[in-house]
Amino acid sequence: MATGEEPESSATTEQRLIGGRYRLTERLGAGGMGTVWAGWDTIVDREVAVKQALTAAVGPLAARILREARAAARVEHPAVVTVHDVVMEDGHPWIVMERVHGESLADRLDHNGALPEREAARIGMAVTEALAAAHARGVLHRDVKPGNVLLGSGGRVVLTDFGIAYIVGEESLTQAGEFVGSLAYTAPERMSGKRPGPASDMWSLGVLLYEMVEATSPFRRASMEATVGAVLTGKMPPLRRADALAPLIKALLVTDPAARPTARTVIEALRATAGSAKPVSKSAAPRSRQRTRWAAALLSTAVVAVITLPLLERFDDDSPSSPFASAHPTPTNSRSSSQTGAKGYEHVSQSGFELEVPAGWRHHDKNASAQYRYTKGEYELIVVPGRDAVANYAKNLMIYQREYEPELQPYRDSTWATSTGLTAIEVSGYRGVGGQFTWEVEGEERIVLNRALDIDGRIHLLVAIGPEAARDTVNRFYDHAAKTYKRMSHVVSFASFL
Numbered sequence: 001m002a003t004g005e006e007p008e009s010s011a012t013t014e015q016r017l018i019g020g021r022y023r024l025t026e027r028l029g030a031g032g033m034g035t036v037w038a039g040w041d042t043i044v045d046r047e048v049a050v051k052q053a054l055t056a057a058v059g060p061l062a063a064r065i066l067r068e069a070r071a072a073a074r075v076e077h078p079a080v081v082t083v084h085d086v087v088m089e090d091g092h093p094w095i096v097m098e099r100v101h102g103e104s105l106a107d108r109l110d111h112n113g114a115l116p117e118r119e120a121a122r123i124g125m126a127v128t129e130a131l132a133a134a135h136a137r138g139v140l141h142r143d144v145k146p147g148n149v150l151l152g153s154g155g156r157v158v159l160t161d162f163g164i165a166y167i168v169g170e171e172s173l174t175q176a177g178e179f180v181g182s183l184a185y186t187a188p189e190r191m192s193g194k195r196p197g198p199a200s201d202m203w204s205l206g207v208l209l210y211e212m213v214e215a216t217s218p219f220r221r222a223s224m225e226a227t228v229g230a231v232l233t234g235k236m237p238p239l240r241r242a243d244a245l246a247p248l249i250k251a252l253l254v255t256d257p258a259a260r261p262t263a264r265t266v267i268e269a270l271r272a273t274a275g276s277a278k279p280v281s282k283s284a285a286p287r288s289r290q291r292t293r294w295a296a297a298l299l300s301t302a303v304v305a306v307i308t309l310p311l312l313e314r315f316d317d318d319s320p321s322s323p324f325a326s327a328h329p330t331p332t333n334s335r336s337s338s339q340t341g342a343k344g345y346e347h348v349s350q351s352g353f354e355l356e357v358p359a360g361w362r363h364h365d366k367n368a369s370a371q372y373r374y375t376k377g378e379y380e381l382i383v384v385p386g387r388d389a390v391a392n393y394a395k396n397l398m399i400y401q402r403e404y405e406p407e408l409q410p411y412r413d414s415t416w417a418t419s420t421g422l423t424a425i426e427v428s429g430y431r432g433v434g435g436q437f438t439w440e441v442e443g444e445e446r447i448v449l450n451r452a453l454d455i456d457g458r459i460h461l462l463v464a465i466g467p468e469a470a471r472d473t474v475n476r477f478y479d480h481a482a483k484t485y486k487r488m489s490h491v492v493s494f495a496s497f498l
Contacts, residue, residue, distance in 0.1 A: 017042075018094050019087035022050055038099060041084070048084060051095040074137045079130035081150070081160040100158050105212070106146035113215045117245050120212035121274035123149065125267055126157035128205060132263035135198040142196065144204035145185045146211060182413070183227045184220040188255045191231050199257035202266065206252025213242045218253070220443065244273045345480060348374070353385045353460075356484040358477050369406055379474065380465040381481055382407060386458030397433040397452055398422055400459060407463050408450060411439045430455050438468055447471045449478045455487055 016024045018039070026038040028049065039050040085096040105123065109115070115123070127149060134141055141159065148161040183191075187203035190196045210218045218236035221227045230236065234255040239246045248269045251261050261269070345356040348363065350372050357363075357374040361381075364373040370387035373380060384407070393400040401408065401422050422435040432453040438445055445468035453460045462485060464478030 018050060018089050019085065019096075022048060022085075022087065022094075022096055024050060039096070041096075047099040048096050049099040051097070053093050053095070074139055075130070075134045077130050077133035079126045079157055079159055080133065081158050100150045100152045100156070100160075102150055102152040102156075104147055105149035105151060105208075108151055109146055109211065109215060114241055115212045117213055117243060118274050120209060121245060121270045122155075123151070123157050123212065124205065124209050125270040125274060127159050127208065128263050128266045128270060130159040131198075131201050131205065132267065135201070135263065140196055140198065141201050141204075142190075143182060143185070144201055144208055145182050146208065149208070183224060183231065184217050186231060187257065188232045188234065189257050191228060197257065198263065199260045202252055202260045202263065203257070205266065206249050206260075209245060209249050209252070210236070210239070210242075213245055213249075214239065215241075248273075342480070342484075345484075347484075350383070350385075352487065353383060354484075354486045355383065355481050357381055357481060371407075378467050379470075379477065380463075381477065382461070382463040382465070383485075384459075384461040384463075385487065386455070386460055388459045390454045390457055390459055397431065397454055397459065398424065401433045401435065401450070401452055405450075405452070405461070407461060408437065408448075411437050411448070425451070427453060445469075447474050449474065451482070460487060 018024065021041060021043045023040045023042055024037040025040055028036045028038050035052045037050045037052060039048045040046070041048050081100065082098040083095060084098065087094045087096060127144065131141060131144070143161060144159070148159065150158040150160055152158055185204045185207045187196065187200035190200050207218060214237075216237075219227055219230040221230055232255075234253060236253065239249060242249060248261070248266065251259075252266070254260055342356060344359055346359045347356050348354060351366075358376065361374045361376045361379075364371075364375065366372055370384055372383045372385070374383075375381075388400065390397065390400070393404060422433050425432045425434050430453045432451060434449075434451040437448040437450065439448065440446070446465055447468045447470075449464040451462050462478075462482060464474050464481070466474035
């Protein structure tokens, strides 16, 4: 598959032979950047899972994918997914690994709610042993969470998805100003930019144990900023269901990494608990957060979970019932307008562009990511006029949208995400790429409309975000913004490809 082309359909890809030996049989799941397939190794006659990465064989994403394979292959342990092979096919990397039949821990929690302490201790012990084996080989997992723990047949527990793992002695793939991982499971020292160590994985393990016995995340909050604040301060709801595991969980979730117990100490504590703890009732209500099956979760973070820190500015407004509710707009120094917008809208003129946004929305000054943002409660409109040069991405907007654009990073990070696919478009003589996306942010499904145009060699973006349940509302304010968007003397009507 050539770079920039759309993924092949299931019908054409099933039964395809990869690397001359791995036959794809069934698509198990898909994420923002690729697909996981069930497969069959025709040489040794065994089932495999094949991760198809929709990225070129060179570049930062390919480097992460290859590091995932190296990290997992470096650790030999029954609780670590086994990587058999890496194949380059049509210029794309494919990772071949063992197929684990079962469900993810995330699915188990969604279906059953809180686990008995004995079961939580048993699962936690296997994960800790896997982490201890990884640390002994110089590998930090950095993304321990329920979606990356598989519960196989016969009680087997498997830690998977080494997509953002760090191998000691290798150059970091995370650039300055970037943050890698899932916020609610990330240790405070990593959140504050300090170098992580094995203790950082122990923090994530503590969050995992808390979630298993309490059926909720200790640090996930309604906004990204609140989640970061909770992690940095270590503030969490009190343990209500935990009994024997409570002291261990509290010890793992101290903000000082040097004060956390080692993996060996944790294993001994969990072993004792697994044989003596009183079961916790399974009657706790399951969380409503929607998840994919394990195969999609396996893929999501492996395809680079990078959240640019300036993007943590999002979702900081109040939440009125309608984004079009009357309110006084918040003035900023950068906004200016001498025109009147359509009824219910106001005309906005910024540096290099103009458009109309719903009246009463909050106007944010240009931020460090070169975004102009307009917000009302859970709704957001983002304009990025010419931040990036098309030439920096092989003059290919499809590559930019699929692999690099920061505004789509939450889609790549999400453990649950879908897409209608990116489509090449042409508007007013300008080439472009557009797509519709749905992802999960802090337990809520969000719909995103995203379009990019190549205007005079620069990439211009228009993005609309809101609750999935209010898709019509998001389409309405995006449609109006698209129709009224102007770049200098050129009228660029995004609406022609809505």
